[in-house]
Amino acid sequence: SASDVWAVGDNGTILHYNGSTWSSVSSGTTQSLSSVWAFSPSDVWVGGGTILHYNGTTWSSVPSGTIRPVGRIWGSSASDVWAVAGDGSGGEILHYNGSVWSSISTGFVLFSAFFGPSGSDVWAVGYDGAILHYNGFTWSSVSSGTIQLLFGVWASSGADVWAVGGANGMILHYNGSTWSTVFSGATSPNFLTGIWGSSSSDVWAVGETGDTILHGTPAG
Structure with a gap:
């Protein structure tokens, strides 16, 4: 909510916003933290050099079964x-089923981000340009039509999925059957790093240098 916001960063930094001020919260680690996802004020996850969980009172490290650095986290x-x-x-x-984390190898293909309209999509x-889709049972590879690094993904529905990346800025859109490039090159040399929206007609993308913000609506 607007009065319960978390931010994470280097050296185990965790900040919390209570609606009026930001304050530092002890994480119990000095490892870099790179992502955060919350389901409720008493169920917050952080990824980075380790996986941390907040139970509403304290942060604690949770065994993940991997020694590799953890990137984006989402559920x-x-x-x-x-x-x-x-x-x-x-x-x-990595997947958490409510009690333990398990791991699926992706070989030498590295992934950057997750998102979905539901747990089965x-x-x-x-x-x-690697893209995987999970149908609730298995992961399968889907052609993206690009070999550019993709760094962010967001969806409003199963037929409205967006991904961003590319050395000069690229936005891909999935219409329920295929992925297509709907924007490319106009942000050179700014790599697009994140995408989010409030609805299918209100989608935002941001770039790595901090001066690129794009806003648009689906192009099909």
């Missing part, structure tokens, strides 16, 4: 949380 519910992990030796997709995007 559809408190018992369906996904995270990516990877380094020079390979990549993994989840997308992962990553290096060399």
